[in-house]
Amino acid sequence: MTLPDVRWAYVLFSSVDGKGWFALLRREDGEWLHGSTNRPCKQLPVEVQRQLFLRPSAAADTLAPPGEQRC
Numbered sequence: 772m773t774l775p776d777v778r779w780a781y782v783l784f785s786s787v788d789g790k791g792w793f794a795l796l797r798r799e800d801g802e803w804l805h806g807s808t809n810r811p812c813k814q815l816p817v818e819v820q821r822q823l824f825l826r827p828s829a830a831a832d833t834l835a836p837p838g839e840q841r842c
Contacts, residue, residue: 776816776818776819776822777798778797778798778799779795779796779797779798779806779815779819779822779823780795780796780797780798780803780823781793781794781795781796781811781823781824781840782794782795782796783839793839793840794807795807795811795823795840811823811824811840811842812824812840812842815842820842823842824839824840824841824842825839825841825842826841826842827841827842829841
């Protein structure tokens with residue numbers, strides 16, 4: 772698979788008790804940095820949004836976890 776921009780990742784972290792959270796990460800100088808302050812639906816290039824996030828119009832019955840960001 773070829774990704775449009777390998778500098779970005781949207782990751783779901785989950786604990787054994789079932790709680791989870793999401794993080795937008797960006798790769799810079801060989802390290803992963805927290806990128807959630809980038810307001811993903813407003814500041815990321817469209818290609819990266821398409822790579823990482825579901826569309827707002829995506830069906831509600833998709834396998835996406837509750838609370839997942841949509842752009």
